Amino acid sequence: MKRNLKCLILAALLTPFAAQAQMPQDAIYMNKRQICVAGMYGYSSWNQYWENTLKRENFNIGTHTTQSFMLMPVIGITKRVNVILSLPYVWTSTSAGNLMGQRGIQDASAWLKVKAVQVGGFSVNAVVGGSIPLGSYVPSFLPMSIGLQCRTFTGRLLLNYKEPKTGLYLTAHGSYGWRSNMRIDQDAYQANERVYNTNEVQVPNTYDAAVRLGVQRKGWQTEFWAERSACLNGDNIRRNDMPFPTNNMQATSVGWYAKVQPHNIGVNARVGYVVDGLNVGQSTSYMLGLLYQINFKK
């Protein structure tokens, strides 16, 4: 954890040059015939979680850690239309107890980001995305499972204002996420205070909302963000029981993000911290990425 922090500080100190496009949650676009490939390592851990509203520790878990490596190409179709793909490999572990960690390829996702309106420094962006489970990981062994084995579809509206001279920007977005039902290995399970005699599980849909305030200049970018992501319904973790995919998971997080990409090669980094939640771990997360931009000749 400490070493990751050092990496982040190092990344933040790198001298700024010429940055380009990124994530599904910003208003930055790649130009036509540009591809930026990001390889990102993520590390997220918690030693306390909310069992329903009760914040507690668990001596039989200790610190729970999720790590991931994600490959994420961003493709500039035009300078107002970008496609973002991602494929993560995820692995989990605990510092105490005897629960076996899980590992594997998780869900592939694809996003289409379109700058629908641009008036001066103000833009309206529409983002749609979906994901499909690729690995055959076990989804019901929470908190060790690496994913929920459901397909998702997300619609997002993203507003951005960037002051042209200073590069100061403010971004706000809201999304609705649909999630498909999932299948578990068991043929009965308890949820919503009853037993379902089937292997089909209804996973709640989600929403999220976020604001970001930052500066983007030639070659670098830094921002602070706050995000609320939550299920629209679902049940709570029962007293001293394990979590389940039907849980109404909610989290409010704050964090910092930065990117430095002087030329073709760049780095980005992200830190996040869950300040409040329901049925989730109070995680601190770090991400560090290496970016490589390819420009195809016209």
Place this chain on the structure above:
Amino acid sequence: MKKYSKLLTISCVLVGLSAAVISCDKSITEPLRVGYTPTSVDDKAGTWKTYVLTAPTDVTVATPTAVTSSEYLAEVADLKSKSASLTQEQQEAVVYWGAGAVYRWNEIARELAARYNVPPASTPDGKYPVPDAANPLADPRFPFANPPYTARAFAYLSVAQYDALVAAWNFKYKFKRSAPSKADASVRVALPSSALPSYPSEDAVVAAASYTVLKAMFPGEVPFLDAKLAEHRNSRLWAGMNVMSDLNAGGNLGSQVAAKVMARARADGMSAANNQTLTAAMITDAKARGLSEVWVSQETPARPPMLPNYGAVMNWNFDAATKVKLRPGPPPALGSAEFTTALNELKAINKNQTREQARIANYWADGAGTYTPPGHWMRTAANAAHDAKYSEVRMARTLALVATALMDAGVCCWDTKMFYYYPRPQQFGVKTSVGLPNFPSYTSGHSTFSAAAAVVLASIFPDQADDFWKKAQEASDSRVYGMIHYRFDCTAGLACGKNIGAYAVERGKADGSGL
């Protein structure tokens, strides 16, 4: 223009893809069970051998009024008004309970077992408070419906249902009062009717007996059970199946039988099952027999073993001396070649568990928050009896044979576990993909439960014997794949469970049913 056509193409592809990804209907479909006309009404069931009752005459049922009496005609008139037109909710209740009284109350017991199957949390001072029956909804809630507790709850539930139905059949054929729709053809019935006499009502018998047992087993659920009891009884009126005196006589009979069955429960030794003071001697004895490392709780803080004296609880199908004879021989010595081979098998799975091994481990895990392995087998038994269109009394007989075998298996297995006090694989660095139960390893509870249930079911449904046995074998293997049992825990458990089940089979052969 070219730019926009490209944009359009991409949008179209994406919309198409999304439509393929999303199917908006998220409602869950569960297997539907509906009522049937039983293949046989089992008119001689009043003579079948009961478990707790010595004879049906242990209980009393008032002589019913004649179908020509003014009282009865008034009851029929009342029934007609109640069954004439039903709300959507009433119709659903009729269909739900119409699937079978024993079937539904067994399902309700599974529901409650799952609801209460959570181990107590530790307190800040590192202790585990014991659930309190007098204060069932406080934290931790009473009961902790773990597998031994749940096996016992199913046994008493099924025995009460069975004994009460045998008594009911006796009185049905003694009084031979026909169904209201037979007495008056203008009574509108919503369910299949048979030639079975309707006084006392078998549904009211099962409802009252089940209610009494479940209220004792799950004392925090009285309002839930009250609602189920009332709905079950009302559904018989809404369906036009029983007049009020059928229901009252049945309710009275069911309560009387259940009271006798619960008197046995109070004296079966369960109240001493959690006697933790006995474990010190158990450990000393196991060490004296040569065990070099005893079982130790792998939880933090260390949790006392689950019901260490459950092995002393009274059995159903054999006595305490037989139980000791049924106990499997000792497990391999720690560090022996046989032990090392078994441990290495688990280490190999720990390193590279296949998805199929994980699936089997998960399917049979039946851990915290579920209706436990006994619940899993009760579901299998109830579904098989339902598929075979069994009468209520034969359904109850089937479930009583399975449930008593399951409890016998639990008692024997716990006796074995605490006798040998053998350490879990987790004491030698193996992880688990299903969660680790908090009691000694040898023998496997899943294997013992599953073999006992499979043997009984194979005897009742011989055409499905292979399938039941395959399931038992898979349930047994699942504990190796989940890495919480050595292979020898499972093979010994299966063999012992088979022997235990044989006693229930023997009882079934001799209960006068001719089945």
